[in-house]
Amino acid sequence: MTLKLDAKIPAGPLAEKWDKHRFEMKLVNPANKRKFKIIVVGSGLAGASAAATLSELGYNVSCFCFQDSPRRAHSIAAQGGINAAKNYRNDGDSVQRLFYDTIKGGDFRAREANVYRLAQVSVDIIDQCVAQGVPFAREYGGMLANRSFGGAQVSRTFYARGQTGQQLLIGAYQALEKEIARGGVTMFERHEMLELVLVDGKARGIIVRDMLSGEIESHAADAVILATGGYGNVFYLSTNAKGCNVTATFRAYKKGAAFANPSFTQIHPTCIPVAGDYQSKLTLMSESLRNDGRVWVPKRREDVGKQPSQIPEADRDYYLERKYPSFGNLSPRDIASRAAKEACDDGRGVGPGGRGVYLDFADAIKRLGKAAIEERYGNLFEMYQRITDENPYERPMRIYPAVHYTMGGTWVDYNLMSTIPGLHVAGEANFSDHGANRLGASALMQGLADGYFVIPYTIGDYLASTKLETVTTDHPEFQAARTVVEERTQRLLSINGTRTVDSFHRELGLLMWDKCGMARNAAGLREALERIPKLREEFWRDVKVPGSGAELNQSLEKAGRVADFLEFAELMCIDALHREESCGGHFRTEHQTEDGEAKRNDAEFAYVAAWEYAGEGKPPILNKEPLVFENVHLSTRSYK
Amino acid sequence: MSGAGTAQPMQLTLNVWRQKSPAEPGRMVKYPAKDISPDMSFLEMLDVVNERLIQAGDDPIAFDHDCREGICGSCGLMINGAAHGPMKLTTACQLHMRSFKDGDEITIEPWRAKAFPVIKDLVVDRSAFDRIIQAGGFISVPTGTPQDANALPIPKPDADLAMDNAACIGCGACVAACPNASASLFTAAKISHLGVLPQGQPERSRRALAMVARMDLEEFGGCSLFGECMAVCPKGISIDAIQRMNRDYAFAMATKSDAKEWTGAA
Numbered sequence: 001m002t003l004k005l006d007a008k009i010p011a012g013p014l015a016e017k018w019d020k021h022r023f024e025m026k027l028v029n030p031a032n033k034r035k036f037k038i039i040v041v042g043s044g045l046a047g048a049s050a051a052a053t054l055s056e057l058g059y060n061v062s063c064f065c066f067q068d069s070p071r072r073a074h075s076i077a078a079q080g081g082i083n084a085a086k087n088y089r090n091d092g093d094s095v096q097r098l099f100y101d102t103i104k105g106g107d108f109r110a111r112e113a114n115v116y117r118l119a120q121v122s123v124d125i126i127d128q129c130v131a132q133g134v135p136f137a138r139e140y141g142g143m144l145a146n147r148s149f150g151g152a153q154v155s156r157t158f159y160a161r162g163q164t165g166q167q168l169l170i171g172a173y174q175a176l177e178k179e180i181a182r183g184g185v186t187m188f189e190r191h192e193m194l195e196l197v198l199v200d201g202k203a204r205g206i207i208v209r210d211m212l213s214g215e216i217e218s219h220a221a222d223a224v225i226l227a228t229g230g231y232g233n234v235f236y237l238s239t240n241a242k243g244c245n246v247t248a249t250f251r252a253y254k255k256g257a258a259f260a261n262p263s264f265t266q267i268h269p270t271c272i273p274v275a276g277d278y279q280s281k282l283t284l285m286s287e288s289l290r291n292d293g294r295v296w297v298p299k300r301r302e303d304v305g306k307q308p309s310q311i312p313e314a315d316r317d318y319y320l321e322r323k324y325p326s327f328g329n330l331s332p333r334d335i336a337s338r339a340a341k342e343a344c345d346d347g348r349g350v351g352p353g354g355r356g357v358y359l360d361f362a363d364a365i366k367r368l369g370k371a372a373i374e375e376r377y378g379n380l381f382e383m384y385q386r387i388t389d390e391n392p393y394e395r396p397m398r399i400y401p402a403v404h405y406t407m408g409g410t411w412v413d414y415n416l417m418s419t420i421p422g423l424h425v426a427g428e429a430n431f432s433d434h435g436a437n438r439l440g441a442s443a444l445m446q447g448l449a450d451g452y453f454v455i456p457y458t459i460g461d462y463l464a465s466t467k468l469e470t471v472t473t474d475h476p477e478f479q480a481a482r483t484v485v486e487e488r489t490q491r492l493l494s495i496n497g498t499r500t501v502d503s504f505h506r507e508l509g510l511l512m513w514d515k516c517g518m519a520r521n522a523a524g525l526r527e528a529l530e531r532i533p534k535l536r537e538e539f540w541r542d543v544k545v546p547g548s549g550a551e552l553n554q555s556l557e558k559a560g561r562v563a564d565f566l567e568f569a570e571l572m573c574i575d576a577l578h579r580e581e582s583c584g585g586h587f588r589t590e591h592q593t594e595d596g597e598a599k600r601n602d603a604e605f606a607y608v609a610a611w612e613y614a615g616e617g618k619p620p621i622l623n624k625e626p627l628v629f630e631n632v633h634l635s636t637r638s639y640k
Numbered sequence: 641m642s643g644a645g646t647a648q649p650m651q652l653t654l655n656v657w658r659q660k661s662p663a664e665p666g667r668m669v670k671y672p673a674k675d676i677s678p679d680m681s682f683l684e685m686l687d688v689v690n691e692r693l694i695q696a697g698d699d700p701i702a703f704d705h706d707c708r709e710g711i712c713g714s715c716g717l718m719i720n721g722a723a724h725g726p727m728k729l730t731t732a733c734q735l736h737m738r739s740f741k742d743g744d745e746i747t748i749e750p751w752r753a754k755a756f757p758v759i760k761d762l763v764v765d766r767s768a769f770d771r772i773i774q775a776g777g778f779i780s781v782p783t784g785t786p787q788d789a790n791a792l793p794i795p796k797p798d799a800d801l802a803m804d805n806a807a808c809i810g811c812g813a814c815v816a817a818c819p820n821a822s823a824s825l826f827t828a829a830k831i832s833h834l835g836v837l838p839q840g841q842p843e844r845s846r847r848a849l850a851m852v853a854r855m856d857l858e859e860f861g862g863c864s865l866f867g868e869c870m871a872v873c874p875k876g877i878s879i880d881a882i883q884r885m886n887r888d889y890a891f892a893m894a895t896k897s898d899a900k901e902w903t904g905a906a
Contacts, residue, residue, distance in 0.1 A: 049783070053782075053783040056782045056783060067706060067712070067714065068704060068714065068765075068766060068767070069713075069766065069767070069769065069770050069810065070770075071713070071770070071810055072706055072707075072712040072713060072714050072810075073712075074706070074707060074712070076707065076711050076712050077707045077709055077711050077712065086789070086790075088790060124785060126789045127785065127787065127788055127789045128781075128783060128784075128786060129789075130786070130789040130792065130839070131779070131781045131786035131787075131839060132779050132781055132839070133779045133802070133833065133834050133837050133839045133840055135799050135800075135802040135803040135806050135833065135837070136789075136799070137799070137803075138794055138795075138796045138800075139796060140795075140796050141793065142793025142794050142795055142796070143790050143793060144789055144790055160803060160806075161803060161807075163711065163807065166711055166807075166809075167803075167806060170806060173773075174773060174777055174778035174779070175778060175781075175783070177770060177773045177774045177777065177778060178774070178778040178780060180770075180774055181774035181775070187770075189767065189770075212759060239709075241706040241707040241708070241712060242705060242706055242707075242708060243706050276677055276679055276680070278677060278680050278684050278687070278688055279684065280681070280683065280684050280687055280708060281708045281709075283708075283709050284709075382729070383709070383710065383734070386727070386730060386734050386736065387681075387734070387736070389736070389738060452783045453783070498695075500691050500694045500695065502687070502691060503691075544694060544695075546694055546697070546698070546699055546700065547699055551660075551661065551760070552702055552759060552760045552763065554700070554702055555694065555700060
């Protein structure tokens with residue numbers, strides 16, 4: 001262990017930590033704020049909310065996104081909702097309960113203090129979003145509506161039809177555009193961060209590529225925030241947008257920012273199954289569907305080819321209701337996903353290739369009427385029909401798990417600062433709040449908590465208490481980082497081999513899904529660790545990237561991202577191999593109970609694995625942050 | 641039901657707009673699209689064609705896309721003269737090849753509008769939309785601790801109407817389909833979303849004035865109520881929004897003494 005991991009968790013009782021910390025943090029004088037420049041990379045929920053809020057406070061902000069508009073960041077695709085401990089239903093919810101559900105849902109691999117703060121600020125997020133004009137669903141009395149989500153027995157999820165992420169992002173985007181108009185934020189669309197710049201060990205800027213002109217630009221600042229999302233696209237097929245990538249956080253890792261729990265990836269149980277080998281992405285069907293849909297497969301293998309309507313009730317296995325009677329179809333994501341895999345592995349999967357289970361709304365339609373179901377899920381049903389050409393009102397949906405979210409990410413302390421001073425990381429890009437499994441409707445909550453209510457405080461403390469020399473882009477460190485980027489770009493363009501970037505990405509994705517996906521074991525991971533370097537070597541020898549660097553070149557953009565995935569995949573497998581336990585989304589087949597449930601090993605693995613880059617060709621160094629549970633009792637997670 | 645994966649592959653021909661850069665003239669180029677599965681999405685079909693182009697040493701066709709589930713608004717293609725192609729309420733990324741038949745010739749062009757200049761091939765610059773939002777498409781509330789969310793009851797029909805309009809994905813199909821290349825449906829959707837909510841009232845007049853002025857400044861055309869925008873909108877946004885925008889604008893011009901300032905300020 002070479003890094004000193006200090007989580008900087010404030011002392012005192014859990015419920016008072018954040019308040020106390022807010023008081024103790026140093027403030028930046030309002031007149032001095034404009035003298036500080038802050039770079040925000042990414043314009044999703046975390047990035048847009050941070051950029052807008054920091055600009056409102058008076059900081060001088062530059063925000064970067066690779067899309068053509070900040071409104072298109074992938075937060076926009078979140079469907080189901082956002083959790084908040086409002087207790088509007090009077091059903092027993094509280095900050096403590098949301099905290100506990102999230103810690104337990106994460107299989108006791110998250111930091112107590114961070115999660116408690118998340119639950120505390122959750123209520124402010126809803127107030128803020130309503131004030132911005134986010135059109136959440138309402139009841140006839142004019143009050144906000146709620147729905148239930150997996151892993152909770154209270155109804156605390158706020159939603160805007162099946163487009164909650166879109167509406168929250170549009171809210172943050174509008175706040176951002178307001179600040180752009182005011183001159184507080186300079187927006188750089190179609191710019192991709194390709195390198196982090198450190199001066200005197202502190203994050204002082206970034207190198208980006210203007211994706212239209214191809215120009216490599218340097219930008220200097222007093223602090224850098226990465227809000228660049230997750231790395232689910234390492235699997236090629238995932239529910240992520242095509243552009244989602246690991247480059248920003250992986251470049252930061254190579255500059256010294258420890259990467260935590262990279263193997264903690266979430267497989268979402270309700271996605272539309274893979275249809276063919278040309279498939280470019282997988283489409284999620286919101287978890288909210290499990291409020292009214294019942295999951296089943298035929299009891300007998302010989303029935304899988306039959307029309308679902310011809311399989312009588314008695315011959316159906318509603319396996320979630322059978323195995324987990326108290327949570328049933330609302331079991332957490334990791335559990336529901338694994339149960340689907342088991343049913344299919346048992347030869348009882350339905351649809352092409354036998355990789356699918358039914359999600360059936362017949363009972364709900366009978367009970368509530370078609371109109372009520374249409375009101376709740378109309379857009380999702382339409383989407384399903386467009387993709388599959390099947391009518392889910394008449395025939396059960398076919399669903400199968402798919403990679404959806406990554407709990408792992410850059411290690412950050414309580415202030416959301418990485419192991420590089422001045423480099424803060426927010427939203428899905430950090431590792432902080434979801435442990436080994438994220439509960440539904442908690443990603444939106446965390447992204448906005450980080451951006452609206454945490455980073456704006458903690459970054460002020462960093463700026464007020466740190467001595468920062470004036471740094472411009474003429475500094476040799478900027479020149480050096482630029483050269484690295486230019487040379488890498490040139491190298492990619494000059495290989496001129498025989499295989500396309502996508503063909504490498506697909507091969508890597510299949511390997512990762514197979515060996516480091518829903519279930520993992522030592523033999524498979526070792527095999528992956530042998531094959532990844534070979535694939536990477538082949539990539540750098542035989543990839544074909546057409547065109548030049550001085551123009552819009554989508555193949556070149558992809559090549560850079562896949563090159564990083566080819567290195568990052570190895571880190572994921574190393575982490576998965578080292579963690580000799582099953583927890584949350586990390587299921588090691590060697591570590592399971594007799595009835596196939598995950599077997600955690602708290603004695604040896606109740607820690608965050610923060611990996612430190614050790615140099616080219618050297619194995620990464622494992623640093624451990626022990627997880628101390630003072631307020632919850634580590635129990636075996638049971639949803640039975 | 642089609643039975644995914646069982647359908648016969650199709651042999652298609654594409655006519656695609658190729659333009660190397662904003663400064664160079666573009667032209668239509670013909671490409672074969674062989675062995676296309678009806679279960680592919682339209683963009684997956686383009687992926688397949690691009691993979692073959694790269695293998696053959698040609699430049700792949702540039703097109704914007706990201707989420708591929710109809711919500712980010714990145715993709716936007718004129719397919720056989722229709723914005724997002726033949727399916728109602730469907731973005732190009734959600735359009736599937738089963739909407740076409742074996743032997744079809746498909747014409748693919750970028751959005752055509754003065755305010756959306758072509759960057760490369762099928763990629764256009766839609767940043768004018770962001771600038772329209774900057775003019776007033778927001779509620780000026782800083783991050784802080786506003787009142788409790790339920791302290792402001794909103795009748796369900798109002799909330800639903802706001803949501804209908806807030807569903808806009810900013811793809812630009814409305815502009816591309818409009819004979820005048822007007823951005824009225826886009827602008828009006830935002831004015832309607834915020835204008836029907838109580839939170840949006842304080843800035844309602846100013847918003848309408850500034851956003852409409854910005855729309856004109858960006859050289860989008862005027863609205864003649866053809867209704868082509870509504871016909872192609874993948875999110876089904878109603879042209880009623882434009883009436884609401886016109887009403888807010890006229891009301892503000894007639895009643896606000898500082899109206900000139902807001903229209904000029906944009």
